[in-house]
Amino acid sequence: MRRNFLALLVVVTILVLISGVAAAQGLPCSTLSTGLGASLHGFVPFGPNNPWNQRIDNAPTDPSSGQYITFMGPTTRLHPDFGAGLWEGASIGVPYIVVPGTQPMVDIAFTAYGDESDPGPMPIPRNAPIQGYPNPGDNDRHVIVLDKGNCWEYDLYHAYLQPDGSWKADSAAVWDMTANQQRPYTWTSANAAGTAEFPGLVRYDEVSSGVIKHALAFTLRWSREAFTPPAVHWAPTSNNLLAAPMGMRMRLRASYDISGFPPDDQVILTALKQYGMILVDNGGALFLSGVPDIHWNDSHLNLLKNLYALDFEVVKMDPIYTRWNLPQGANPAINSFVATTSGGAGKPVSLLWNVSNGEYYVVSPSVGAVRGNGVVVYPQQTTTYTLYATNQYGRTTAQVTVTVP
DSSP states (O other): OHHHHHHHHHHHHHHHHHHHHHHHHTOGGGGOOOEETOOOTTOOTTOTTSGGGSOOTTSOBOTTHHHHHHHHOTTOBOEEEOOSSEETTEESSOOOEEEOTTOOOBOEEESSOGGGSOOSOBOOOTTOOOTTTTSOTTSOOOEEEEETTTTEEEEEESOEEOTTSOEEESEEEEEETTSOOOOOTTOOOSSTTOOOSGGGOBOHHHHHHTOOOSOEEEEESOEEEEEOTTOOOOOOSOOOTTSEEETOEEEEOTTOOOTTSOHHHHHHHHHHHHTOEEEEEESSTTEEEBOOOTTOOHHHHHGGGGOBGGGEEEBOOOOOBOTTSOOOOOOOEEEEEEEOOOOSTTOOEEEEEEEESOOEEEEETTTEEEOTTEEEEOOSSOEEEEEEEEETTEEEEEEEEEOOO
16 A cells, blocks of 8 residues: 555656646746846746736825825935945945856744744855945845746845855745745735835836836835735834835826936836835835946936925725734645655655645755645755745644655
8 A cells, every 4th residue: 555655656746847847947037147136138026916016007096195195294305225336335225136046055044033934945145145235234134036947036134144155134035936925914024014025126127128017115214003915014113093004005196297307217207107116114214225236327316306205196005904904814734745765865755745725835954945746855864854835824834754764
């Protein structure tokens, strides 16, 4: 009976691997270049149904739009929080790096929000740029890595490289760039809204192409204990009900004349009209997030400071979640998590699982984020593997031990 069961596992594993190879060959991330601030060549992560990628120029205005803007200060200026130069020896903006699918995986040790983080390993290279490089100091220290070969985004918050090549971070999150993924409600990510870091950044490769096809990210000084999609987390700095909830989206008024701005600014302003900007964190008031790049024209970016909060309007928010109406649902159910028998050190072993209501999966150690319902590992010694299955309501884990004779 056991022999038949193992034979079945092998057959299923082969089917899983064939399916996985076919899926990998068709991943849209194959068009990405690699390296620091590499071009995505028009690829927009997370698909057309993701809120980041949906146009809102014709969406209704929130009934309290004027009150929200009055609270934040109508004459608060838009501030591009990115550029080509340095500020006190640090680059301006949030950097990212694109790595190949062969990038080695390393461990991540968590120092603050490990219970709300995705576990490692993750393909974070030693040369991954830390926010503020070459002098990152002790501020947010974001790290963003895009895995070209497997189409995952990895975000670290308050990250520090360790001598052995591993990393320490307050929190980390992994994102499937081929899917409309959401973290569990009330879980943080690398930002206070619990969203991905990368999709809201203003990037030079998009501006130089003449079009931005997604919403942009921004910060405010005051936010309240509430969130609206795509946010799933709050980090309140105010008790005032007119302070913005995380995830609040603002758009530049359709009547605002952008014809007098340089062409690169017009690309950004057009995106603010068509897709708007989404509140993702506490920080400078009306600070627009972007990527540092030597090609930015800082003089042109400074012209964006001529816009005020009163030039924007808040897009209707429905729903707004507070601690009193949080969505409720079941965590993933791991029905099985099994392994084939090891043939010796370094020999292939198939890990297979059956999960109900799972949205994404991580296997530790050595594997990391994975799609589908199986993966092949090559343990050198007896190893216990943990499967982490996550959906919008929480996480479930299961373990299986592979005995290496």
